[in-house]
Amino acid sequence: MSRLKRAFRKTLVEFFKKTSLNGFGLLYFIRRRPYQRIFWFLFIATGISGATFVVCTTLLQFLARPTVTSLSEASFESVESLPFPALSICSANKLSRQRLEAFAEQLALTNGKSRADWLKQLQLLAGYFYPLAVSATAAAELQAALAALWPLDVRRQLLHFSPSCESLLLSCHVDGVASNCSELFRLTPSLEGSCCVLQRTDRISNALRLRLNASHADDFHMPRPGFSSAFSLHLPGWLGRATLAPGEASALHLRPLHLKADPQLRDYPLTQRGCHFPEEAEHLVQCLPQCRLRSTVAACNCAPFVYDLSSADGQLENVSYCNLAHTACLQSVEGKQS
Ligand SMILES: *[C@@H]1O[C@H](CO)[C@@H](O)[C@H](O)[C@H]1NC(C)=O
Ligand SMILES: *[C@@H]1O[C@H](CO)[C@@H](O)[C@H](O)[C@H]1NC(C)=O
Ligand SMILES: *[C@@H]1O[C@H](CO)[C@@H](O)[C@H](O)[C@H]1NC(C)=O
Secondary structure, eight states, X not given: OHHHHHHHHHHHHHHHHHOOSTTHHHXXXXXXXXXXXXXXXXXXXXXXXXXXHHHHHHHHHHHHSOOOOOOOOOOOOOGGGSOOOOOEEEXXXXXXHHHHHHHHHHHHHHSSSOHHHHHHHGGGGGGGTOGGGSOHHHHHHHHHHHGGGSOSOHHHHHHHHSOOHHHHXXXXXXXXXXXXXXXXXXXXXXXXXXXXXXXXXXXXSSOEEEEEOOOOTTBOOOOOOSOOOSEEEEOTXXXXXXXXXXXOOOOOOOOOOOOOOOGGGGGSOHHHHOOOOGGGSHHHHTHHHHHHHHHHHHHHSEEOTTSOGGGOOGGGTTOEEOOGGGHHHHHHHHHHHO
């Protein structure tokens, strides 16, 4: 037995002498200085127990919430199961010259100013799209001058003054078959102006071909900040937008990428998984526009025309649309948000 003990001891000493592990060698070389030896022993023991603790907790964490990677190839045999994205097409021309001329005519009849004067004044309607592009006092003066001729339903009025989708879209081909553009697209107010937004996405299984009207005959020039192009196309879920100049053709090839999360992930708290399932994120998609709406309502007590108040509920019930008299307030809100 004692031989075995001696052999063990010898081996241990040999190990501490030769080992390349940091610190262990010291236990052998300073064996004549007991205090130092005790210090180094404790030092190393603390290190080892710390490392063991970290390894064990990581291991337990992994066993409790394993990392699952599963790759499978989803097949899209039925293209119908994949909805065509809601495409919006916006003309750089936000308001129709023809319609504004008619409005200016109507204004001239009720008031001393000439039609041309009114038309020039109406350029301040740019304040609805870019509050920062117009003078707040001039815009408020126009609002006062329009008075009763400017309806409370600003949204409907601006929609009426927008170039129609019928004049913007010359032809629409769905999967190679000519279709009625008016049935496919609907004019929808947005900060980009009124855009034609694709409605019947379920009918398109393969390709959508559009021919746009590049005529400038109906353009109404308004002050606007920065660069603007003839048309812009935007697809939700794609953070880019394509812009198109007259005479240009553009083909956008859409390749669907379907990401499907393992249902096991639902057991993980949100903070750990760092991503949402689609139904968990619905409110998040709406979050930024809602936040802008709320801050505008709080500051100016009115809602920008791009929000549909008729579908709003609760607190927004009695809120009306902002008009040009609110330009100064909208400018300060815009200044804070950008
Ligand atoms: C397209 O549809 C609209 C409304 O649905 C209709 O008024 C129009 O006549 C149609 N145009 C053609 C060319 O069929
Ligand atoms: C193209 O747009 C112009 C200006 O809006 C309009 O006068 C014209 O009728 C449109 N062309 C077609 C074919 O709709
Ligand atoms: C809206 O106005 C009506 C009548 O003025 C009032 O009875 C109602 O409480 C108001 N609603 C809200 C949410 O303020």
